[in-house]
Amino acid sequence: MTWVGAPVPRTQDRRMLLGRGKFTGDLARTGTLHAAFVRSPFAAAALGSIDTSAALALPGVAAAFTAADLGDPALLAVLERPEFVPTPLPLLAIGQVRHVGEPVAVVLAEDPYTAEDAIELVGVDWSPQPVVASLAAAVAPDAARVHQQAPGNCLVDLTMFDDERLDGVFAAAPAVVTATVGSGRLAALPMEGRACLAEWDERDQQVVMHVSTQVPHQVRSAVAQAFGVPEHRVRVIAPDVGGGFGLKCVAGREEVALAGIAMRLRRPVRWVEDRQENLTASFHGHEQRYQVRAAFGPDGRILGLAAEVDCDVGAYSAFPFTCAVEPLMAVTELPGIYKVPAYRARGRAIATHKAPTAPYRGVSRPQLVLVMERVMEKAARELGLDPLAVRRRNMISPGEFPYTSCNGITYDEGSYAESLDLAEKRVTESGWPGERDRLRAGGQLAGIGYSCFSERTAYGTPTMSQRRMRMTPGYDTASVRMDPSGEVIVTTGTCGHGQGHETTFAQIVADRLGVHPGQVRLRQGDTDLASYGWGTWGSRSIVIGGGAARRAADGVAAQLRQVAARLLEANAADIELAGGAARVRGDASASVPLGELARIVHFQAHRLPEGLRYGLEARETFDPPGTFSNACHAVLVAIDPGTGEIRLRRYLVVEDCGVVINPVIVDGQVRGGVTQGVAAALLEQVRYDPDGQPGSATLMDYLAPTAAEICPIEVVHLETPSAFSETGAKGMGEGGTIGAPAAVLSAVNDALRDARPGAEIDHIPVCPWDIHAALFAPEPLAERSAG
Amino acid sequence: MDKYDITLIVNGRSSTVSVEPRKLLVDVLREDLGLKGTHIGCEHGVCGTCTVLLKGRSIRSCITFAVQADGAEIRTVEGLANGADLHPLQDEFWTKQGLQCGYCTPGMLMRACEIIEQNPDPSPEQVREGIASNLCRCTGYQFIIEAVCAAAGRMRGEEQRPDQATMPTEAKA
Numbered sequence: 001m002t003w004v005g006a007p008v009p010r011t012q013d014r015r016m017l018l019g020r021g022k023f024t025g026d027l028a029r030t031g032t033l034h035a036a037f038v039r040s041p042f043a044a045a046a047l048g049s050i051d052t053s054a055a056l057a058l059p060g061v062a063a064a065f066t067a068a069d070l071g072d073p074a075l076l077a078v079l080e081r082p083e084f085v086p087t088p089l090p091l092l093a094i095g096q097v098r099h100v101g102e103p104v105a106v107v108l109a110e111d112p113y114t115a116e117d118a119i120e121l122v123g124v125d126w127s128p129q130p131v132v133a134s135l136a137a138a139v140a141p142d143a144a145r146v147h148q149q150a151p152g153n154c155l156v157d158l159t160m161f162d163d164e165r166l167d168g169v170f171a172a173a174p175a176v177v178t179a180t181v182g183s184g185r186l187a188a189l190p191m192e193g194r195a196c197l198a199e200w201d202e203r204d205q206q207v208v209m210h211v212s213t214q215v216p217h218q219v220r221s222a223v224a225q226a227f228g229v230p231e232h233r234v235r236v237i238a239p240d241v242g243g244g245f246g247l248k249c250v251a252g253r254e255e256v257a258l259a260g261i262a263m264r265l266r267r268p269v270r271w272v273e274d275r276q277e278n279l280t281a282s283f284h285g286h287e288q289r290y291q292v293r294a295a296f297g298p299d300g301r302i303l304g305l306a307a308e309v310d311c312d313v314g315a316y317s318a319f320p321f322t323c324a325v326e327p328l329m330a331v332t333e334l335p336g337i338y339k340v341p342a343y344r345a346r347g348r349a350i351a352t353h354k355a356p357t358a359p360y361r362g363v364s365r366p367q368l369v370l371v372m373e374r375v376m377e378k379a380a381r382e383l384g385l386d387p388l389a390v391r392r393r394n395m396i397s398p399g400e401f402p403y404t405s406c407n408g409i410t411y412d413e414g415s416y417a418e419s420l421d422l423a424e425k426r427v428t429e430s431g432w433p434g435e436r437d438r439l440r441a442g443g444q445l446a447g448i449g450y451s452c453f454s455e456r457t458a459y460g461t462p463t464m465s466q467r468r469m470r471m472t473p474g475y476d477t478a479s480v481r482m483d484p485s486g487e488v489i490v491t492t493g494t495c496g497h498g499q500g501h502e503t504t505f506a507q508i509v510a511d512r513l514g515v516h517p518g519q520v521r522l523r524q525g526d527t528d529l530a531s532y533g534w535g536t537w538g539s540r541s542i543v544i545g546g547g548a549a550r551r552a553a554d555g556v557a558a559q560l561r562q563v564a565a566r567l568l569e570a571n572a573a574d575i576e577l578a579g580g581a582a583r584v585r586g587d588a589s590a591s592v593p594l595g596e597l598a599r600i601v602h603f604q605a606h607r608l609p610e611g612l613r614y615g616l617e618a619r620e621t622f623d624p625p626g627t628f629s630n631a632c633h634a635v636l637v638a639i640d641p642g643t644g645e646i647r648l649r650r651y652l653v654v655e656d657c658g659v660v661i662n663p664v665i666v667d668g669q670v671r672g673g674v675t676q677g678v679a680a681a682l683l684e685q686v687r688y689d690p691d692g693q694p695g696s697a698t699l700m701d702y703l704a705p706t707a708a709e710i711c712p713i714e715v716v717h718l719e720t721p722s723a724f725s726e727t728g729a730k731g732m733g734e735g736g737t738i739g740a741p742a743a744v745l746s747a748v749n750d751a752l753r754d755a756r757p758g759a760e761i762d763h764i765p766v767c768p769w770d771i772h773a774a775l776f777a778p779e780p781l782a783e784r785s786a787g
Numbered sequence: 788m789d790k791y792d793i794t795l796i797v798n799g800r801s802s803t804v805s806v807e808p809r810k811l812l813v814d815v816l817r818e819d820l821g822l823k824g825t826h827i828g829c830e831h832g833v834c835g836t837c838t839v840l841l842k843g844r845s846i847r848s849c850i851t852f853a854v855q856a857d858g859a860e861i862r863t864v865e866g867l868a869n870g871a872d873l874h875p876l877q878d879e880f881w882t883k884q885g886l887q888c889g890y891c892t893p894g895m896l897m898r899a900c901e902i903i904e905q906n907p908d909p910s911p912e913q914v915r916e917g918i919a920s921n922l923c924r925c926t927g928y929q930f931i932i933e934a935v936c937a938a939a940g941r942m943r944g945e946e947q948r949p950d951q952a953t954m955p956t957e958a959k960a
Contacts, residue, residue: 009881016889017877019824019864023890026823113809191828191836191890191924242826242890243924275829498888498925664884671927672887699833699922707928708919736927 024195029268033108036115040097043353043692048125060114078470098315101281146351169304173295184685185287192242193273196255198262215535222251238525241497249537250318285360304342320471330364373742419632445639449746454630457731458543475623477531478548482616484602486595493533494545512553514577539731547622547726555618629730631655633743644768656718659728673736681744793857798866813848835921838894864893885934887925
């Protein structure tokens with residue numbers, strides 16, 4: 001009997017459904033000042049004088065600050081590699097702006113309407129400068145420099161792998177395929193934008209910040225570093241957070257600035273981001289270009305792979321990850337589930353005059369899966385083989401785990417072949433091929449596509465340290481404490497924001513202590529409550545935070561067993577904890593309720609020997625190397641050849657995230673992830689014109705999917721437990737997003753090839769005009785790059 | 788700026804507030820009346836997060852001036868439950884996990900309320916079309932659609948109230 005694996009309803013949902021959530025924007029304090037930021041209308045400009053006098057004269061305005069007024073604070077994210085160029089991220093621009101929307105001043109007023117009025121009155125001397133707003137423009141000879149210290153606008157240039165045999169492999173290979181694969185710039189778009197309430201606590205001599213964040217401790221470190229104060233002077237609390245998807249796993253310059261202002265003014269100050277700021281002035285991600293060559297044998301076996309990856313990272317390095325997060329992940333993990341004997345990869349981060357980037361859901365994995373699946377399909381076509389057979393020939397097979405790949409990564413046990421076999425079987429049995437034929441007979445284009453992939457999750461310090469970040473994340477720490485009433489409090493440094501950790505952590509701990517999950521309460525998102533931790537991102541929380549919680553719960557369980565053994569005059573080894581009681585195994589009469597044990601430990605310590613007195617509490621850390629979940633996605637699309645509209649008809653995910661803690665939560669994560677991946681494949685793109693002006697500043701232009709664009713998504717589970725995880729669980733927050741673009745593009749290309757042999761698209765998003773071009777453009781088909 | 792006295796009848800309760808003519812209905816609900824359940828998602832009328840019912844029809848309270856609602860009846864998420872008894876929509880959203888972060892949820896519930904009032908027996912496809920007015924970034928919509936259909940069934944009296952939205956007392960065997 002276990003709670004792990006049960007579809008326990010989520011404990012936090014009732015108050016959300018009653019409208020009683022507590023988001024940052026819901027918090028009110030007497031005397032609060034509302035912040036509005038003056039933002040750059042130019043992508044690149046030198047800043048002259050900034051005149052706030054007219055704004056300050058407006059009734060209701062209390063203060064205004066420029067960078068100089070705050071002492072020119074900045075955040076510095078560093079990768080300790082010679083190939084990396086650090087670029088300080090000023091909280092407010094210092095002498096220079098580098099993207100539209102960059103904050104140059106902030107006004108504080110008694111209500112938000114007045115604050116917005118006031119920023120219109122701030123006078124700024126702008127001297128516009130030449131702009132680079134695309135990868136091509138940024139790397140052109142004589143391109144303007146986003147940062148003077150970065151010639152060629154290259155912030156990092158890393159050749160991670162360079163197998164010297166590769167040239168020979170290509171020269172001798174029976175088949176070589178090449179591809180240029182591009183992906184569009186995306187916004188994470190949580191429904192709640194960023195927000196912060198910062199106030200000075202005179203009693204604790206501390207600035208207390210409520211922030212809509214995934215990483216409270218890193219926000220605290222950011223404030224401490226930007227203003228040169230000790231970390232204990234800062235407390236960061238994440239109340240309810242309305243989604244993050246990576247946007248909130250970095251420190252926002254606005255929230256850090258507000259901490260400084262609250263320390264200065266000693267008044268509560270609040271900022272709630274609006275959607276235009278969110279789309280233009282926060283962080284983006286995923287704008288990448290891959291140029292790959294792959295050598296294949298006549299049987300479809302891959303012999304070698306060479307890749308050049310360029311990531312358009314925007315104007316700055318986000319704190320603490322740096323702008324290298326995308327290219328580093330891309331070149332390290334590109335081979336994925338396929339056994340590549342010889343590998344070379346170079347990754348670059350290229351600066352442009354666009355908003356900076358953060359690790360948006362999946363980071364580089366949606367793209368690298370897209371690339372490998374394109375390569376497999378191109379090889380199959382070149383060699384006249386079945387594309388699924390080529391995938392099977394190259395993927396790590398049952399019996400080969402743990403498998404150490406050419407990239408040095410060890411892949412723990414997965415179900416790569418099984419998930420593809422099962423997906424193909426269900427697709428056939430559910431009649432997808434017949435439906436495709438009927439759609440085609442009815443005059444539509446139709447195609448079925450697959451993607452096979454694994455997802456590296458729960459990157460611990462052993463893995464993260466290879467990146468050489470000055471602030472290296474990875475571990476997390478939990479404490480578990482039983483109160484005198486027998487209730488359990490768990491603290492964690494992870495910070496759920498919709499994933500239901502209150503419920504899943506309780507399930508994990510309840511099993512170890514033999515209590516009901518309703519008796520376990522999770523405290524998260526508070527830097528004064530939890531040990532230093534790394535928040536929630538990278539599909540890490542259940543594996544690392546949940547693993548730490550399980551270890552700590554085992555510590556408390558051992559204490560309970562000892563106390564029970566003493567009271568029941570038995571051996572601790574014979575005590576089992578179940579059903580809210582400690583009992584002697586095999587003796588139904590010898591039992592004591594856990595609440596009674598807890599009462600005695602706390603209130604009658606004198607009855608116990610010294611080692612068993614004074615509380616039931618344990619603190620443990622978990623720091624795994626990481627574990628790979630995997631999945632196979634399949635999708636059937638229909639395309640209207642007249643309008644180029646692409647509709648999803650069927651979607652199937654066969655996924656394996658190891659031990660499932662809560663199957664309903666897993667299904668929800670998968671479907672939400674697939675929806676974002678489909679959006680990346682077909683709908684969403686942050687667009688800039690050559691002057692660096694954003695063309696997607698509203699939700700009329702940035703096309704997030706509604707229910708009407710998504711079809712029912714069938715989810716099938718396989719369970720291959722991880723040996724690298726305490727609970728056997730693998731991370732699974734990102735897999736849906738990672739697998740969807742490749743599956744959708746495979747389906748689109750299956751549809752196109754049937755209509756016009758040779759037609760093929762290698763970029764996302766695929767827009768109606770791309771379909772038109774693929775079907776009707778004169779030969780040869782011109783594949784435009786994304787951007 | 789001059790202020791005007793307006794009266795709003797929110798969830799059956801009448802309140803008179805003095806507001807600038809430019810003040811948005813959502814800000815009056817949240818700040819003046821303290822009803823923080825209605826959230827703000829885009830402030831330009833696209834995402835549906837701020838949806839409330841005005842005279843029984845869903846509107847976007849982020850692009851409605853409060854003075855436009857003077858004298859009108861408004862329903863917000865706070866008015867759905869009857870004391871401790873959840874509305875069938877709330878109950879089914881909980882049972883079927885029609886939410887993750889919960890931020891879009893109040894607007895989604897009010898839109899779903901309107902859908903069921905206009906069509907007590909909507910098909911899943913009609914619900915899918917119907918809630919396309921509201922963005923959810925977490926769920927992929929499927930559990931929301933299942934929850935709305937289940938709630939509609941219960942409101943028609945066809946299905947019994949499940950006792951599922953409380954935690955099971957037994958662990959998985």
